[in-house]
Amino acid sequence: MSKPRTAMSRRSLLKGALVLGFALPVTKRLRAANLAPGAIAAGPAGKVLAPNGFIHIDGGGTTFIIPNVEMGQGIYTAEAMLIAEELEIGLNQIRIEAAPPNAEIYMTPLLHFQGTGGSTSIRSWWEPLRKAGATARLLLITAAANRWQVNPEACQAVDGSVVHPASGRSLAYTELAADASTLAVPADVPLKNPADFKLVGNSAKRVDMPGKVDGTAVFGIDVRVPGMKVASVIASPVFGGKLKSVDNSAAAAVPGFIRVITIENAVAAVAENTWAAQRAAAALQIVWDDGANVNVTTASIRRELAAASKDGEPIVALDEGDAMDALSKDTNRIDATYELPFLAHATMEPINTIVHVQADGCDIWCGTQVPATAVLLAAQATGLPAEKIRLHNQLIGGGFGRRLEADSIAQAAAFANQVEYPLQVFWSREEDIRQDYYRPAYHDRLSAALGTDGLPIAMWHRTTGGSVLARFAPSAMLPSGLDSDVVEGSVEIPYDIPKRKVEWVRHDPPKGLPFSWWRGVGPAHNVFVIETFIDELAHKASEDPIKYRARMLEHNPRALAVLKLAAEQSGWGQPLPERHGRGVSLHQAFGSFCALVVEVAVWPEGIIRLTKATAAIDCGFTVNPDTMVAQIEGGTLFGLSAALFSGIEFEGGKTVQSNFHDYRVMRIDEAPRVEVHHIQSAESPGGIGEVGTASAFPALGNALFAATGVRLRKTPFDQTQLISRSSDKPILSGLAAGTKRSGDVK
Numbered sequence: 001m002s003k004p005r006t007a008m009s010r011r012s013l014l015k016g017a018l019v020l021g022f023a024l025p026v027t028k029r030l031r032a033a034n035l036a037p038g039a040i041a042a043g044p045a046g047k048v049l050a051p052n053g054f055i056h057i058d059g060g061g062t063t064f065i066i067p068n069v070e071m072g073q074g075i076y077t078a079e080a081m082l083i084a085e086e087l088e089i090g091l092n093q094i095r096i097e098a099a100p101p102n103a104e105i106y107m108t109p110l111l112h113f114q115g116t117g118g119s120t121s122i123r124s125w126w127e128p129l130r131k132a133g134a135t136a137r138l139l140l141i142t143a144a145a146n147r148w149q150v151n152p153e154a155c156q157a158v159d160g161s162v163v164h165p166a167s168g169r170s171l172a173y174t175e176l177a178a179d180a181s182t183l184a185v186p187a188d189v190p191l192k193n194p195a196d197f198k199l200v201g202n203s204a205k206r207v208d209m210p211g212k213v214d215g216t217a218v219f220g221i222d223v224r225v226p227g228m229k230v231a232s233v234i235a236s237p238v239f240g241g242k243l244k245s246v247d248n249s250a251a252a253a254v255p256g257f258i259r260v261i262t263i264e265n266a267v268a269a270v271a272e273n274t275w276a277a278q279r280a281a282a283a284l285q286i287v288w289d290d291g292a293n294v295n296v297t298t299a300s301i302r303r304e305l306a307a308a309s310k311d312g313e314p315i316v317a318l319d320e321g322d323a324m325d326a327l328s329k330d331t332n333r334i335d336a337t338y339e340l341p342f343l344a345h346a347t348m349e350p351i352n353t354i355v356h357v358q359a360d361g362c363d364i365w366c367g368t369q370v371p372a373t374a375v376l377l378a379a380q381a382t383g384l385p386a387e388k389i390r391l392h393n394q395l396i397g398g399g400f401g402r403r404l405e406a407d408s409i410a411q412a413a414a415f416a417n418q419v420e421y422p423l424q425v426f427w428s429r430e431e432d433i434r435q436d437y438y439r440p441a442y443h444d445r446l447s448a449a450l451g452t453d454g455l456p457i458a459m460w461h462r463t464t465g466g467s468v469l470a471r472f473a474p475s476a477m478l479p480s481g482l483d484s485d486v487v488e489g490s491v492e493i494p495y496d497i498p499k500r501k502v503e504w505v506r507h508d509p510p511k512g513l514p515f516s517w518w519r520g521v522g523p524a525h526n527v528f529v530i531e532t533f534i535d536e537l538a539h540k541a542s543e544d545p546i547k548y549r550a551r552m553l554e555h556n557p558r559a560l561a562v563l564k565l566a567a568e569q570s571g572w573g574q575p576l577p578e579r580h581g582r583g584v585s586l587h588q589a590f591g592s593f594c595a596l597v598v599e600v601a602v603w604p605e606g607i608i609r610l611t612k613a614t615a616a617i618d619c620g621f622t623v624n625p626d627t628m629v630a631q632i633e634g635g636t637l638f639g640l641s642a643a644l645f646s647g648i649e650f651e652g653g654k655t656v657q658s659n660f661h662d663y664r665v666m667r668i669d670e671a672p673r674v675e676v677h678h679i680q681s682a683e684s685p686g687g688i689g690e691v692g693t694a695s696a697f698p699a700l701g702n703a704l705f706a707a708t709g710v711r712l713r714k715t716p717f718d719q720t721q722l723i724s725r726s727s728d729k730p731i732l733s734g735l736a737a738g739t740k741r742s743g744d745v746k
Contacts, residue, residue, distance in 0.1 A: 047059070047177070047178050047181065048177060048178075048181055049136065049139065049140070049173075049176075049177040049178075049180045049181045050181070051132075051135050051136055051139055051185045052105075052132045052135060052136075052185075053065060053067075053099070053102070053105035053106065053132075054066075054067070054083060054129060054132040054133075055083065055087070055132055055133070055136045056097075057136065057140075057173050057174065057177040057180075058174065058177050058178075059174050059175075059177065059178075060174070061093075061094075061095060061174060062087075062089060062093060062094045062095070062160070062173060062174070063094065063095045063096070063097055064079075064080050064083050064084075064094050064095070064096055064097070065097050065098075065099050065100075066079050066080060066096055066097070066098060066099060067079065067099045067105075067106040067108065067114075067121075067125060067129075068099075068108065068116040068121040068125070069098065069116040069367070069368070069369050069371075069393065069396060069399070069403075070098070070208055070395055070396065071116070071367070071369070071395070071396035071397070071398060071399035071403070072396070072397070072398055072399075072634075073121075073627075073631060073689045074206055074208075074624065074627035074630065074631070075116070075121050075122075076096050076206075076207050076208050077091070077204060077205075077206045077207045077208065077624055077627060078121075078122055078623045078624045078627055079121065079122070079125055079129055080094065080096060080207055081199050081200050081204055081623055081624060082122075082125065082126065082129040082130050082133065082200060082623065083129050083130070083132055083133040084133065084199055085130065085133065085192065085197055085198065085199045085200045086130045086131070086132075086133030086134040086137060086191065086192060087133035087134075087136050087137050087157070088137060088157035088158060088159065088160070089159065089160040089173070090159060090160065090199075091199075091204060091205075091207055093159075093160045094207075096207055096208070098393045098394075099114075099371070099393075100371065100391065100393075101114065101371035101372045101374065101375045101389075101391050101393075102114070102372070103372040106371075106372075108120055108121065108124045108125075109124040109125075109128070110123055110124045111124070112473075112476070113370070113372065113373070113473070114370065114371055114372040114373075115369055115370045115373075115404060116369045116399070117369055117399075117401060117404050117517065117521075118517075118521055118590070118687070118690070119590040119591075119592075119686075119687025119688060119689045119690045119691070120687060121687075121689075122623055122685045122687070122688075123590075123591055123684070123685055123686065123687055126621075126623075126684065126685050127191070130191050130192075131188075131189060131191065134189040134190070134191055134192070135185060135186060135189050136180075137157045138186060138189050139180040139183050139185070139186075140157065140162055140173055140176050140177075140180050141155045141156075141157055141162050142180070142183055143162075143176045143179035143180035143183060144162035144164070144171050144176055144179075145164075146179065147171070147176075147179060148164055148167070148169060150164060150166075150167075154166060158170075160172060160173050161173065162176060194621060194682070200621075200623050200624075201621065201622065201623070201625070201680075202624075202625070203624060203625045203626035203627075204624050204626070206627070208395070217395055218394060218395065219349055219367060219394055219395045219396065219397050220349065220352050220353070220354075220365065220366045220367035220394040220395070220396065220397075221349050221350075221352045221397070221426070222394075223354055223365040223392075223394060223424075225354055225356065225363075225365065225422040225424075226422075227421050227422055228354065228421065228422040228423070228424055229258060229270050229271065229272065229419070229421050229422070229423055229424070230270070230271055230272070230273055230274050230276075230277040230423075230424045230426065231261070231268035231269065231270045231271075231277060231415055231423050231424065231425045231426070232268065232269050232271075232274075232277035232278045232280070232281035232426065232427075232428065233266055233267070233268045233281070233411070233415075233425060233426070233427055233431060234266065234267050234268075234269075234281050234284065234286065234431065235265055235266035235267075235431065235435050236265045236266065236288050236290075236291075237288065237434065237653075237654045237655075238288065238290040238291060238293050238294055238652070238653035238654055239293050239296075239510075239512040239513045239514065239653060240291040240292060240293045240511065240512025240513075240653075241265060241288045241289055241290045241291045241293070241294075241653070242264055242265050242288070242289045242291065243262055243263075243264065243265060243266070243267060243286070243287075243288060243289070244287040244288060244289045245286070245287045246260060246262065246267050246284055246285065246286045246287070247284070247285035247286075248260045248269075248280075248283075248284055248285075249285075250283040250284070250285065251269055251279075251280040251281070251283040251284050253283075254271065254276055254279045254280040254283060255276060256271045256272035256273055256275075256276030256277075256280075257269065257270075257271050257276060257280045258270040258271055258272065259419075260284065261415050261418045261419065263411065263414045263415065266411065267281075267284060267286055268281075268415050268425060269281035269283075269284060270419070270423070274426070277426075278428065281428075290653060291512070291653075292511070292512070293510055293511075293512055293513065293653035294652055294653045295652070295653065296510050296513070296650055296652075296653045297650055297651055297652070298341075298649040298650050298651070298656075301441060301509065301510070301650065302339065302441070302443075304507065305339075305441060305442070305443035305464050305465065305507055306443055306464075308443075308464050308505050308507035309443045309444075309445060309462060309464035309505055309507075312464065312505035312506075312507060313505070314462060314503035314504060314505050315480055315481050315482045315503065315504050315505075315506070316480075316501070316502070316503055317482055317484075317487040317490075317491050317502040317503065317504055318487075318490075318491045318500060318501065318502040319500075319501050319502075320498075320499060320500045320501075321458070321498055321499030321500070322499060323458040323459060323460050323499040323500055323501040324458075324460060324501060326449050326457060326458035326499050327447050327448075327449050327458050327460055329449075330449030330450075330457070330458070332449060332450045332451075333447060333448065333449050333450070334447070334448055334450070334536060334537060334540050335445070335446070335447045336445075336446050336447075336532075336533055336536055336713060337443070337444065337445050337446075337713065338442075338443075338444040338445075338446075338528070338529045338532065338533075338713045338714065339441070339442070339443055339444075339713065339714045340441060340442040340444075340525055340528065340529075340714070340715055341441055341646070341647035341648060341649075341714075341715060341716070342438040342439060342440065342441050342509075342515070342647070342648035342649075342650075343438060343439035343518050343642060343646050343647070343648060344433050344436040344438055344439075344646070344648050344657070344663060345398075345399075345400045345401060345402035345436055345437075345518060345519075346432075346433060346436075346646075346660070346663055346665065347396075347397060347398030347399065347400060347402055347432075348397045348398045349367070349396065349397025349398055350426065350427050350428065350429055350431075350432035351402075351408045351426065351427040351431070351432050351435075352366065352424065352425070352426040352427070353365070353366040353408055353409050353411075353412035353413075353424070353425050353426075354366065354412075354422055354423065354424045354425075355378070355409075355412045355413050355415075355416035355417075355422070355423055355425065356416065356421070356422035356423070357382050357384075357413070357416050357417050357419075360388070361384065361388040361389065361390060362378060362382050362384055362388060362389050362390065362413065362416075363390045363392065363422075364378055364389065364390070364391045364392065364409065364412075364413070365392045365394060366391075366392075366393070366394060366409055366412075367393060367394045367395060367396035367397070367399075367403060368391075368393060368396075368403050368406060368409060369396070369399050369401075369403040369404045370403070370404055370405075370406055371391055371393050373406045374391055374406040374409045375389045375391055377406045377407075377409055377410040377413070378391075378409060378410065378413040380410070381410045381411075381413035381414045381417060382413050382414075382416075382417045383417070400518060400519040400638075401439075401516060401517040401518050401519055401521070402436065402437065402516075404472075404516060404517060405437045405514075405516050407437065407514070408425075408427070411425065412425035429658075429659050429660070430658040430659055433648075433655065433657055433658055433659065433663055434654070434655040434657075434658055435514075435655075436514070436648075436655075437514040437515060437516035438509075438513075438514065438515050438516070438518075438648050439515070439516070439517070439518030439524075439525075440465045440466040440468070440508075440509060440515045441465060441509070442463055442464065442465040442525050443463075443464040443465065444461065444462070444463045444464070444525075444529045445461075445462050446459065446460065446461045446462075446529065446530075446533045447459070447460045448460075448533070448537055450537065450540065450541060453551075454537075454540075454541030454542075454543055454548070455497075455541070455548075455551060455552060456497050456537055456552075457497070457498055457499060458497070458498070458499035458500070459497050459499070459500050459501075460500070460501045460502075460503075461490050461500075461501070461502045461503070461529070461530070462502075462503040462504070462505065463486060463487065463490065463502075463503070463504050463505070463525070463526070463529070464504070464505040464506075464507050465486060465504075465506075465507060465525075466506070466507065466508040466509050466515055467483040467486060467506050467508065468483070468485065468515060468516050468517050469483040469484070469485050469486075470483060470506075470508075471515075472516070472517075481506070482504060483504065483506070484522075485517075485521055485522040486504050486506075486522055486525075487502055487504055487522065487526065488521065488522030488523055488526065488589065489522050489523030489524075489525070489526030489527045489530065489587060489589050489694065490502050490522075490526040490529070490530055492588060492589070493530055493587075493588075494552075494553060494556050494559035494586055494587065494588045494593070495534070495549070495552035495553065495556075496552050496553070496554065496555050496556070497552065513650075519635070519638060519689075519690050519693050520635075520639065520690045520693040520694040521690065523587060523589035523590070523690070523694040524639070524690065524693055524694045524697070527585065527587045527589065527694040527695065527697070527698060528643075528694075528697035528698045528701070528715070530587075530698075531584075531585040531586065531587065531698035531699075531702070532698045532701050532702065532711075532713065534548070534549065535583070535584075535698070535701075535702045535705065536711065539705075544573075545583075545584055545702065546563065546567045546572055546573075546584055549563055549584070549586055550563060550564070556588075558588075558593045558618050558679075558681075558683075559586060559588055559593050559595075561593075561616075561618065561679060562586070562593045562594060562595040562616040562617065562618050562679060563584075563586050563595045563616070565595070565616035565677050565679065566584065566595035566596065566597050566614055566615065566616035566677070567584070567595075567597065569614050569616065569675060569677050570582060570597035570599065570612070570614035572584070572597060576599075577601070579601060579602045579603070579604070579707050579708060579724070580599070580600065580601045580602075580611075580707055581599070581600055581602075581703045581704065581705070581706025581707030581708070582597055582598065582599045582600075582703055582706055583597070583598050583600075583698070583699045583700060583701065583702025583703030583704070583705065583706055584596065584597050584598075584699055584702060585695050585696075585697075585698040585699040585702065587694060587695060589690075589691065589694055590686055590687030590688070590690060590691055591619070591620065591684070591685070591686030591687055592617060592618065592619035592620065592686030592687055592688060592691050593617070593618040593619075593686075594615060594616070594617050594618075594619075594632075594691045594692070594694075594695050595615070595616045595695075596613060596614070596615045596616075596636065596692070596695035596696065596699040597613070597614045597615075597699060598610065598612070598613050598614075598640070598672070598696070598699040598700045598702075598703045599611045599612040599613070599614075599672070599703060600700070600703045600704060600707055601707065602704065602707045602708050602722050604723065604724035605723055605724075606719040606720055606721070606722040606723040606724075607719065608644065608704070608717075608719060608722070610640060610670065610671065610672035610700075611672055611673070612672050612673050612674075612675070613636050613640070613672045613673070613674045613675070613696075613699070614674075614675045614677070615632050615636060615674070615675070615676045615677065615692065615695065616677045616678075616679065617632055617676065617677070617678055617679065617688075617691065618678075618679040618681050618683075618686075619681075619685060619686040619687070619688050619691070620681050620682075620683040620684050620685040620686045621680075621681060621682060621683065621684065621685050622678065622680060622681075622685070623685065625678060627688075628676075628678065628688050629676045629678070631688045631689050631691075631692065632674075632676045632688065632691065632692040633674045633676060633692070634692070635688075635689060635690060635691060635692025635693040635695075635696070636674055636692035636693070636695065636696050637666060637671055637674065637692075637696075638692070638693050638696070639692060639693035639694065639695065639696025639697055640666060640671075640672075640696045640700055641664075641665045641666035642693075642696075642697070642715070642716070643696060643697045643700050643701065643715050643716060643717060644664075644666065644700070644716055644717060644719075645663070645664035645665065645666070645716050646663065646664070646665075646715075646716055647715065647716045648663070697715060700717070701715075701717065704717065704722065708722050708724075710722055
C-alpha cells in the first residue's frame with residue numbers, strides 16, 4: 001500500500017487548518033460521501049422516514065441523531081426530549097446516535113460551526129429540534145390517514161403510534177415509516193404550546209446513564225479495533241521546541257515494543273499494548289531543540305501582561321456616558337487590580353485517538369467537540385481528501401473546552417500515516433496536562449466613583465489578555481478588532497451603573513504557547529473580576545453586599561429575583577461563628593441569571609472548609625430540571641476547585657504542573673453541600689453548563705473576605721494570606737492539623 005509520509009508538528013497543522021476551517025464556509029469544503037446531507041437517511045428506497053438530519057424511522061425502530069456531543073452534560077437527553085416532545089414518543093422507545101461530521105446540517109446556530117461549547121446547545125436547538133419532531137409527526141399522521149382514508153385531523157400521535165380514536169385503529173410509527181417517506185416534507189409546521197408539554201419541563205432519566213452505570217458505555221479511550229497497536233506520545237516539553245534526535249535502544253528491550261515514530265515536535269513509542277507503550281516511551285532517550293521559549297516563565301508573562309495593561313493600545317468594547325471624566329473628578333474612588341492564571345482542562349479522560357489510514361480512506365475513533373474540524377485536520381495530516389475521512393465520534397469523559405481543539409487528532413493522524421495498522425495514540429496524564437491548550441492568563445484593572453448614596457456612578461474596566469477567537473475563528477472578530485468573548489460578563493452586567501467604560505488590551509501568550517477556551521469562557525474570568533469589585537464597593541460604602549446589589553437591580557427583575565432567592569435560601573444575614581463567612585455573586589451570562597452564596601469557615605492556620613453553596617437560577621424554560629440541577633452542582637464545584645487549587649505555571653518554557661498531585665482538584669470529602677433553587681420561566685432557554693463555574697470564583701472569594709477581612713484578588717487563592725496573626729487565636733490540633741497542608745481544604 002502506498003500513501004504519503006509526512007513529518008509535521010500538531011501546531012503547524014493547526015496554524016493553517018484552523019484559519020481555513022473557520023474563515024470560509026464549511027459546507028463548501030465538507031462533502032464526504034458518507035456524511036453528505038441526507039446520507040444519514042440512506043436505506044432502501046421508500047423504507048426509511050428521514051425528513052431531516054435528526055430523525056430516522058424504519059421497520060426496526062426510531063433513531064434520533066443528536067447534533068451536540070455528549071460529554072457528561074446530559075445533552076443527549078435534553079435534545080432528545082425536544083424531538084420526542086413534538087414527535088409524541090417516549091425516550092424509552094428511541095435509540096441515540098451522535099451526529100456525523102456535517103456542518104451543513106449540524107452547525108450549531110450560535111457558534112456558526114459544528115461544535116459543542118459555550119453553553120449554546122439548547123439555546124441553539126430549542127426550536128429546530130422541535131420542528132424536526134413536529135415535521136415527522138405530521139408526515140406519520142398523514143400516512144396513517146391516507147391508509148385509513150380518513151381526515152388527518154381525526155388522527156392523533158400517541159406514544160410512538162398514530163391512533164384514530166373514532167374507530168379505535170392504531171399503527172406504530174415503524175409500520176408507517178415506509179408510507180411516510182414517500183410524502184412531501186412540509187416547509188413549516190406548527191409547534192406545540194409549551195403549556196401542553198408532557199415531557200419537556202419535567203425531569204427525565206438520562207438516556208446515557210444506564211450504560212455509564214453498568215460499564216457498557218463506550219468512551220473514546222474504550223474503543224478497540226482489530227489489529228490495533230498502541231502509541232504513547234512524548235512531545236517537546238518546551239512549547240515551540242522541535243525534535244533533534246531519539247535513541248530507542250533501551251525501549252527496544254521492553255516486551256511488546258514495536259517501533260518509534262516521529263513528527264516535528266513529538267515522538268511516539270508503538271507497542272502491542274498500553275503498558276508496553278508507556279514503558280517504552282519512558283525508556284526513550286530524546287534530545288530536543290528547545291527553541292525560542294526556553295526563557296519563558298510565569299513571572300515574565302505576568303510582567304508583560306502588566307506592562308501591556310499600562311502601555312498597550314486598548315480596544316473599546318463599551319462606552320456609556322463619560323466614565324473617565326467622572327473618575328478623574330471624583331475623590332470617593334476605589335481602584336483594584338486582579339490577576340488570573342493559566343488554567344488546564346484536566347479532564348478525567350486524557351487525550352486519545354485511534355486512526356487507521358488506508359489507501360482508500362481513513363477511519364478515526366475519538367471524542368471531539370468539533371467533528372467537522374477534526375475531519376479537515378485529519379485530511380491535511382494524511383494527504384487524503386476530506387470525503388475519504390470517516391469519523392466515528394464517541395462519548396467524551398469531560399470536555400470543558402479541551403475537545404474544541406482538534407490538535408491531538410491531527411497529531412494522531414500524522415503518526416498513523418506512517419504505519420499500516422490501526423493506531424491508538426494516547427497521552428499520559430502528565431502529557432495531557434503539560435500539552436494542554438490553556439485558558440489564558442489575565443490582568444484586570446478596575447476603577448469606580450461612588451455617589452453620595454454609596455452606589456457607583458462611574459466604572460472603568462480594562463482587561464488584558466490573549467484572544468482565543470482570533471486564532472480559532474478569526475472571521476468572528478469584530479471590525480474594531482474586538483474579541484467579544486474576552487469582555488463577555490463585563491459588558492453585559494446586571495447592574496444599573498450610569499457611566500461605564502470597558503476596554504481590552506490584546507496581549508497573546510508567547511508564540512507557540514497554546515491557549516484556548518476553558519469552561520465558563522469569558523464570563524468565568526470577568527464575573528470573578530466584576531463581582532469581587534462590586535463586593536469591594538459595598539464594603540467601601542459600609543453596606544451589606546446583597547442589599548447593595550439589590551439597589552442597582554430595579555430595572556432587572558430576573559436578576560433581582562435570583563439574588564433574593566439565593567439570600568433567603570442560604571440564610572443570609574443569620575449570625576455565624578467567628579472566622580465563618582458568606583459571599584455572594586450575581587451574573588447574567590449564557591442567557592441565564594444566577595446568584596450563588598458560598599459559606600465557608602477558615603481555621604486560624606488558613607485552612608478553608610467549604611460548608612455550603614446555595615444557587616438560585618433562572619435559565620428560562622428548563623428542558624430537563626434534573627440535568628439543570630446536576631449542571632449547576634457540577635459547574636459550581638468545578639469553579640470552586642479551580643479557585644482554590646488551579647493554576648498552570650511555566651519555568652524555562654516548560655509547564656511546571658504534571659498531574660493531580662500538583663494540579664489539584666477538589667476531593668469528595670472537601671466538597672460543600674450544594675443546594676439549587678430554580679425559578680421556572682417562560683422565557684427562551686438559557687445555557688446552563690458553565691453558569692455555576694462562572695459564579696463560583698467570586699462567591700468564594702467574597703466569603704473568604706467576610707470570614708477573615710482579607711481580600712484576595714488573585715486565583716488560585718493564596719490560603720497562607722488567611723492565617724490568623726492574633727496570638728490569642730486557638731491553634732487547630734489533632735488529625736486535621738497533623739495531616740493537612742496549609743494549601744489543602746478541610
